[in-house]
Amino acid sequence: GAVVSQHPSRVICKSGTSVKIECRSLDFQATTMFWYRQFPKQSLMLMATSNEGSKATYEQGVEKDKFLINHASLTLSTLTVTSAHPEDSSFYICSARGTTYGYTFGSGTRLTVV
């Protein structure tokens, strides 16, 4: 089956620093990757959609300069939270979609900004 690996699972960073989260499709080529943010006891909120080799498409209200997304290959997408602040603390989840499989989610990254 399709497997998506997301790292790190947890990260604590100081306010003002940047954090990079990686999302890899291990056994399939991900033509499209999605990045979500999830607050406690809430649903997943789509932040952006990225296609390999193209600029990401951000959802309304998501700051593209703060949440940098790179989808440089068919198996890797990264989300960089720049100049992180405590309000950026959240659970971030990636999802990958290939031509054969449906949507496969990573295990999520718990970001805590102190």
Add this chain to the structure above:
Amino acid sequence: QQQVKQSPQSLIVQKGGISIINCAYENTAFDYFPWYQQFPGKGPALLIAIRPDVSEKKEGRFTISFNKSAKQFSLHIMDSQPGDSATYFCAASITGGGNKLTFGTGTQLKVEL
């Protein structure tokens, strides 16, 4: 605009009982309806999915019922077990429409012994 409404918000079921979660959608262009299970601190995992050309799909203890005219679909978990205690999300997407998933608000299921 919330395009997929999910109910109930929380659900308590006795072991061995049937858990039923309902979703309603507005956009008739949706053509893919998956259900996801999420445990605390983990990403969602696909349980079962259906397309609008069938009214029901069953995989093990999980069944999706789909009513195209009412724009509703539901998840039935038969013989519910404590290990089924999790949050369940319905979702919908349009094939070729950017492939974005629109999620419901989630249902916290607790299966008691």
